[in-house]
Every structure is written in C-alpha cells, then in structure tokens.
Amino acid sequence: MRWFQGSIPDAISYAKQRTFIFVVVIAGDDEQSAQLMSTWEDQRVSEAAESCCVAIKVDASSDTCVQFSQIYPVVCIPSSFFIGDSGVPLEVVAGCVSPDELVKRISRVSQVIKLLIVSLLMLCFWCPQKICGAVFELSPLSSSSQKRTSSNIQPLFVCLFVFVRLNKVLEEKREQRKKGEEKNEVRKEIERRKMGKNVQDFKRKQEEENNKRILEERNREKAEEKAARERVRQQIAMDRADRAARYAKTLEEENAAKQARLLAMQADLEAKKEAGLRQRSAVARIQFRLPDGSSFTHQFSSQTRLQEAWDFAAEQVGNRYGHFSLATMFPRREFTSEDLSRTMLELELNPSASIVVLPLGRPPNTVFQSSGPILWTVLGSLLYPLIAVWRFLSSFFVTPASSASVSTNPSQHFSSHTNAPSDQTKRETPSKRSLETQPRDFKKDGKICRLRTQDDSEDDNNTWNGNSTQQM
Incomplete structure (x- = not known):
C-alpha cells in the first residue's frame, strides 16, 4: 500500500487536484488495528486504491486523530473513512474487514463518485430550473x-x-x-x-x-x-x-x-x-639588784613566800652587806617582816619583778647612792627623745664648739650624781670626747673625709657628678 507521507491538508489538496477519494485510516496498537493494516497492505486492495484513492494513516493516540474526530466522529478504532471532494463521508468502514470486502467497498465508492461527476456534467448543459420543473410536473401527464x-x-x-x-x-x-x-x-x-x-x-x-x-x-x-x-x-x-x-x-x-x-x-x-597567764602566773622571775650595780636573777613559783627569796638573796650575797632588806622601785615599796610570810602572787611579783637589796645600818643617803644609777638610767631613757630633739634644734643656732661643750654637760651632770657608772658609759665617753675634740681640718662627706686648707677656693669645694658636670 502506498500511503501519503504529507499532512492531511496536503492530502486533501492532492485528492482534489486528481479528483480522487480521500481515505483516512485510523489505527491503534491493538490486534484489530494490526489486522486492518494488513488488509490495506494486501495487493488487490493496493491496486484498487491506487487508481482512485489518496490514503493517509493516522495514529489513534495522536493530536491529528483528535482534530479529525472533532469534524468526523470516530465511533470505533480501527476505522476507515472515505471522504468525497465536497468533504462528505461517502463510506465509513468500522473495524476490521477482509480484503475482498474492502475491495468491494472501494469499488462502490468509486462508482458513486463517477455518477456524481456525470450528473454534474449533465447539469452544465441543462438549466436547473427546467430540470426541476420537469421533475415535479411528471404527475399531471x-x-x-x-x-x-x-x-x-x-x-x-x-x-x-x-x-x-x-x-x-x-x-x-x-x-x-x-x-x-x-x-x-x-x-x-x-x-x-x-x-x-x-x-x-x-x-x-x-x-x-x-x-x-x-x-x-x-x-x-x-x-x-x-x-x-x-x-x-x-x-x-x-x-x-x-x-x-x-x-x-x-x-x-x-x-x-x-x-x-x-x-x-x-x-x-x-x-x-x-x-x-596561768603559766606566767605560776612562775615569778625575780631580778635582784645589788648596791654596787650588779644583779642576778632567779625564778620562783608564784606560791613561793618572799622568805624563800630573801633566803636566796642572803645565800648569794653572803655577809657582804650584812643585814639587808628588800624593796621595789616601781612602785616604791620596802618589804617588812610581815611581807616575808606572803606569797609572790599576793605581793604581785609575778610574772617578773625587780627587787633592790638595801643594806641595813647605813645612812639614808646610801640607799640613794646605791639606787642612783638605776634611777638615772630610767630617767635618761625616758628623757632621751627630748634631749635628742633639743640637740637637733640647737645645732642650727650654736657653733660646733658650743654644741660640744653643751653635749658634755649632761654627762658631767650624770657623773656627778652617780658613783659607779656602767661599762657602756665608760666606753662611750672617750669616743664622744675624741669626736668633739678632733680638729675640723677635714671635710666629711658620708664616710669619706677629705683634708682641707685655708687656700681652698669655691671651685675646690664644688662636687662633680658622673657625667663631668659641676654642681655648686
């Protein structure tokens, strides 16, 4: 079978030019469609169709089939439409038919087309009104x-x-x-x-x-x-x-x-x-000071009577001072025979106290002489800050000679009131005197001394710092 390979409009134009029948075969994927296509492929059908038909094959699932079905209703698939020159379907073959039946259908449609062509040629020679009048006036004859x-x-x-x-x-x-x-x-x-x-x-x-x-x-x-x-x-x-x-x-x-x-x-x-306190109150540390300035210390129990302390002092002193009594300087108190039977705690001598040994049978000034070094030592320690301040202030108003003479007066006064100066005072006195009496022919700068002469000028007295800059 020779199928037209163009579109439907091209096939219609080709059929009108050759006055052929336009055949549309709609087939699907089922078995009947395959049988119909095999019928159209038959040699007899092909020979009968080639002389009077322009055939085109359309798939049932294509858009062309949808458009065709909007003009010519497709009742079943497969189907074969034989359409004339005026667009009227001359024959519709539904389903699958045999090749002989299809050849008969093609021949019948071809005869109808030929008859229409003959009638149209005859109409070209006859007036349509006369023909119609002759047809409708047949009855009264x-x-x-x-x-x-x-x-x-x-x-x-x-x-x-x-x-x-x-x-x-x-x-x-x-x-x-x-x-x-x-x-x-x-x-x-x-x-x-x-x-x-x-x-x-x-x-x-x-x-x-x-x-x-x-x-x-x-x-x-x-x-x-x-x-x-x-x-x-x-x-x-x-x-x-x-x-x-x-x-x-x-x-x-x-x-x-x-x-x-x-x-x-x-x-x-x-x-x-x-x-x-209990430990300290349980012990009384007593210092015994003798008239010659010496002293010794012993530790007693706080419950010890003063009689034992007196016996200990008598044992240590011996017959050096004869009969003696005991006394405290601060506060001033001399113990009597009644106090010997009292304890250290009752006499408030714990935890420590200083007792002076006073010999008996001597003039009263002896007591003062023996107690003099202690008294002046205490007074000197109390008045030392005031004396130091006074010396510092007086150094700005008096000459070195006068200050040296002033500084010697307290020591002379102290030596006039004491009979037995201590070893420390004896050691300090020569050094102070040597410092006071040494000549002023040198200049002292810290621990460095430099000899001076009367010809030293101001430039010699100036100092030099580390970067060779002279300072006045």
Whole structure:
C-alpha cells in the first residue's frame, strides 16, 4: 500500500487536484488495528486504491486523530473513512474487514463518485430550473407520456436527486456544524467566564484563607512568644529568688561559720592566753639588784613566800652587806617582816619583778647612792627623745664648739650624781670626747673625709657628678 507521507491538508489538496477519494485510516496498537493494516497492505486492495484513492494513516493516540474526530466522529478504532471532494463521508468502514470486502467497498465508492461527476456534467448543459420543473410536473401527464418521459429522464432524475440530496445534506451539515460551533463558542465563553469567575472566587477565597491563616499563625506566634517571655521572666525571677535565697543562706552559713571560727579562735586565744597567764602566773622571775650595780636573777613559783627569796638573796650575797632588806622601785615599796610570810602572787611579783637589796645600818643617803644609777638610767631613757630633739634644734643656732661643750654637760651632770657608772658609759665617753675634740681640718662627706686648707677656693669645694658636670 502506498500511503501519503504529507499532512492531511496536503492530502486533501492532492485528492482534489486528481479528483480522487480521500481515505483516512485510523489505527491503534491493538490486534484489530494490526489486522486492518494488513488488509490495506494486501495487493488487490493496493491496486484498487491506487487508481482512485489518496490514503493517509493516522495514529489513534495522536493530536491529528483528535482534530479529525472533532469534524468526523470516530465511533470505533480501527476505522476507515472515505471522504468525497465536497468533504462528505461517502463510506465509513468500522473495524476490521477482509480484503475482498474492502475491495468491494472501494469499488462502490468509486462508482458513486463517477455518477456524481456525470450528473454534474449533465447539469452544465441543462438549466436547473427546467430540470426541476420537469421533475415535479411528471404527475399531471398521461400514463403513456409518463412512461415515455420516465424512460428518457430516469437517469437524469437519479442524478439530480442524488445531487440535491447531497447538497441538502451538506447544507444541513454545514448549518448544524455552524450552529454547533456557535453553541460551542457560546458554551465555551460561558464556561470560560464561569471558570474565570470561579478561579477568581477561588483565588480570592484562597487568599482570604491564606491571610486569615497567616494572621492566626502570627497571633498564635505572638501569644506563644508572649507566653515564652512570661515563662522566661518568671523563670528569671525564680532563679533570682533562688540565687538570693541560696546567697542569703550561703552568706548566713558563711557568717555562722566565720562567727564560729571567730568564737573558736577567741576561745583558743583566750585558752592560750589563760594558759600563758596561768603559766606566767605560776612562775615569778625575780631580778635582784645589788648596791654596787650588779644583779642576778632567779625564778620562783608564784606560791613561793618572799622568805624563800630573801633566803636566796642572803645565800648569794653572803655577809657582804650584812643585814639587808628588800624593796621595789616601781612602785616604791620596802618589804617588812610581815611581807616575808606572803606569797609572790599576793605581793604581785609575778610574772617578773625587780627587787633592790638595801643594806641595813647605813645612812639614808646610801640607799640613794646605791639606787642612783638605776634611777638615772630610767630617767635618761625616758628623757632621751627630748634631749635628742633639743640637740637637733640647737645645732642650727650654736657653733660646733658650743654644741660640744653643751653635749658634755649632761654627762658631767650624770657623773656627778652617780658613783659607779656602767661599762657602756665608760666606753662611750672617750669616743664622744675624741669626736668633739678632733680638729675640723677635714671635710666629711658620708664616710669619706677629705683634708682641707685655708687656700681652698669655691671651685675646690664644688662636687662633680658622673657625667663631668659641676654642681655648686
């Protein structure tokens, strides 16, 4: 079978040019379609179709088939449409047929086309009005004339009838198609407008629902955020209260522990102090000072009587001073025979005390002479700061000679009131005198002394620093 390879419009144009029948074969993928295609591929069918047909094959699942079905309804698949020059389907073969049947169908359609062509040629010679009048005026004629005319115009009548019928059918088809197209256009426009309105309503409704949902979500998020902030605020307040409570509890515990430690430390200190006091009060350290300035020390129990101290002093002194008594200088107190039976604790001689041994049977000034060095030593230690300040201030107003003479007066006064100066005073006196009497023929700068002459100028007296700069 020779199939047309172009499009349907090209096939229609080619069929009109050659006055052939336009054949459209619609086939699918099923078994009947395969059988129909094999029938069309038969040699007899091919020979019959090539002389009067322009055939085109259309797939049932293609867009071309959809467009074709909008003009010519496709009832079943496979199908074969035989369409004339005017577009009217002359024959429709539904389903699969045998090659012989298909050849008969092709021949019949070819004869119909030939008959239409003959009728059209005859119409070219006859007026359509006369022919129609002759056809419709056959009834009032006589029977003999009727027989004669019927035998003459029967072929013409058949052709005219077929032609008029076909034109009428074509006009009806065109009108129906036009009305259907108009109705379809109106219906499609209504559906389009309705669909547009529905789409707009749907979009508006969807947008409203979307806005409503967004608003609800935003309100819910705000509520959740507010609730979360409130929970966080409450949690922060609870945490602060908890921290404050823990801090107060910790502070209270620390204060309690600190107070306990302080109390324990105070108790420990008091215990140590009491132990020290008990230890110190349990012992009395007595220093015995003799009239010649010497002394010795001994340690007694606080419950020891003064008689034992007197016996110890008598044992140490021997018969050097004869009979003697004991006394304290600060406060001034001389112990009597009644005090010998009292303890050290009762006499307030613990933990330490200084007792002076006073010989008996001597003039009263002896006591003062023997106690003189101690008294002047105490007074000198008390008045030493005042004397030092006085010496410092007087050094700005008096000459070195006068200051040397002044500095010697206290030592002379001290030596006039004491009979037995200590070894330290004896050692310090020569050094002070040597410093006071040494000549002023040198210049002292720290521990460095430099000889001076009367010819030294001011430049010689100036000093030099490390970077060779003279300072006045």
